[in-house]
Amino acid sequence: MTGTVSTAAGASARRDGVLRIGTRGSALAVAQTTHVAKAIARATGVDVELVTVTTHGDTSRESLSNLGGTGVFATALREALLADECDLLVHSLKDLPTAAAPGLVIGAVPKRADARDALCARDGLTLETLPEGARVGTGSPRRIAQLKAQRPDLEVVDIRGNVDTRLGRVAEGDLDAVVLAAAGLGRLDRLDAVTDYFPLSQFPTAPGQGALAIEVRAGEEKGRGPIARALQAVDHATTHATATAERTVLAGLEAGCAAPIGASALVEDGLLFLTATVYRPDGTERITASHAATPDSFGAADLDEAARDVGARVVTELLEAGAAGLAPLGSSR
Incomplete structure (x- = not known):
């Protein structure tokens, strides 16, 4: 059972049996959304249609720091999802603000690509x-x-x-x-x-780099409907947890996704490890914190709770070491 993948420009009316996935129109955004769409179509047999949406970040030539961070890419996509112009969104996770959008949730995080x-x-x-x-x-x-x-x-x-x-x-x-x-x-x-x-041990990358996030309207990630089945088919538990740990650092520091912060998490030998670094913008100083958690000790929600726990402990150590005064962190909202 295999679905098909097609592309539409702008708003797309709902059609029975078709999942509409919203994406930015850049070559990279379309490539990564197509990858997710094909995985969903293969796993569920549902036909999938890509809906391209133009964002302010795509049309402005200002630097990301002047624009207010890479969250400028998410706003128009989220408006399209809330307006029922699409059923799912695919974001580069490193570009997604940590503050939740009202009425929306991250329903799945597919397996991560190279984070370097x-x-x-x-x-x-x-x-x-x-x-x-x-x-x-x-x-x-x-x-x-x-x-x-x-x-x-x-x-x-x-x-x-x-x-x-x-x-x-x-x-x-x-x-x-x-x-x-x-x-x-x-x-x-x-x-x-x-x-x-660049090795991650020396050059930790943006929280969530290499991972994608699939965002849906709250509630549609549950049950046995086509959207919930699509999310279950492509979610990768380890990637979801490590990305959550890294993004917990951003949220805890109340930092924007363009702040000078690197984070790297991995699951190995039954432990979830997280290291995060805050840099002075001129590169002359940095503050690093590392912690580990044992997912098994957190019960049913193990990986997710372990990710949030280890992220919170890293944030506490960074703040106690003076990270908030080292660099302008911006806002995650």
Whole structure:
């Protein structure tokens, strides 16, 4: 039993037997939503239709920090879901504010892709071999701080644009390199552009990076309806828990998704480990906290409760160490 996947522009009227999935119209957003749509269609046999929605973050050329963080990508999508123009939304989890949207819930988090950041540089250069004064592009305050901490001699350039636009600036010689998410490059079949991967132990990435979130109207994630079945088919419990732990740090620090914060969680040997770092924007200082939890000790809700517990303990340690005064954290709302 296999469903089909099709695409519609703008609002889409409800059709019996078809699940409508809202997505931004960028190449990366469509690629990752198509991946989820195919997984749902295969698992449920339901026909799936992609509905593209234009967001303010797609049309503005301002930096993400000036726009108020990557939450600007979520608003129009959520309005479309609440207006019944689609049945599900697919977000990059790192772009989703931690504050819940009234009437909506995250119903599923599919298996995570590579969470690392990747350097895409001219001539096969790595972060270590980039020449002094090399121009490296990124729009992320966290990546800026990490680059300056590792290589204070680099000229870090604030950039916007899609993956092809950013890679094009390297090809044209305007930049020596750009830093991008490995997951996004993989979803676009552009891993050939990577010249260096940054290890998570040294370069923790944005909370939720590499993971996707499927958002639905509250209540529709329950029961045995087609939406609930679709969510159950693609949810990955370990990814859901590790992403929850990382995002608990953002929420606890009342930080925006563009704040200079890196977090990395994993489940190994029966433990859920979480490490988070807050950076001074110029890269000269950082505060790190690490904790672990045993999911089995939390009863029926094990992984989710363990994730929130370990996240809360990391937040407490960061705040006690002075993280709130280290960097402008913005707002998660």
